[in-house]
Amino acid sequence: MQLWLERFDSALGELQLVCDDQGQLRALDFEDYRERMERLLRLHYRVYRLDPGPAPDHVKQALRAYFAGELEALDDIVVATGGTPFQQRVWQALRTIAPGRTCSYADLARLIGQPGASRAVGMANGANPVALVVPCHRVIGANGALTGYGGGLWRKHWLLEHESEQQRLMGS
Known part of the structure; x- marks a missing residue:
């Protein structure tokens, strides 16, 4: 390829x-x-x-x-990724999380119809090869804490702030 x-x-x-x-x-x-x-x-x-x-x-x-x-x-943006069918389902679900919003790994597991798979969802999230476009930065810990991000936590924080600020400016 x-x-x-x-x-x-x-x-x-x-x-x-x-x-x-x-x-x-x-x-x-x-x-x-x-x-x-x-x-x-x-x-x-x-x-x-x-x-x-x-x-x-x-x-x-x-x-x-x-x-x-x-x-x-x-x-x-059209994204074509490798990965397992499970990973691809997680990555597709990530694209449904609206900018300025977040969800937990458990929320994402429920979204794909596998409520007991939050750890596997976390692993798939961490293997996302397409940062930003497949917005894995929008997934946070169940307690609201920022959790790992493949581009560094400071970037995750920046992205979430950027999106929240733009949503505030738009009145959403």
Whole structure:
């Protein structure tokens, strides 16, 4: 599988955008977590080639719009991930959590119809290869505490604050 990598500057540092020949987003991670991204790519695709190349303009435009406050801009980005069917169900459910909202791992487990699977949901959440677009940052601990985030807790905090502030500004 041929994959293309473009670096993209953002308010949270440099992002690594990985797309396929059809322009589908396969991975998105932060430069300082590149090892994690490459590990997930190997796990999900086993055999692939990653070369420098441009991400589609609509992906970059959506990211710019998101950081400028248009939180729904990421909704139309087509994502294609590897992973198990269970992981893909979790990642699909993550995309239904509205910007500015959060849920717990137990809530997410109930959402996918497996209320006893909160630990497995947490593992799938941690294996999400597409940060921001598949918004794993919106999942928090049952007690409301911020829990781990593949891009660092400070970024999770920033993202949740960014989304909450934009929702306040919009009157939601």
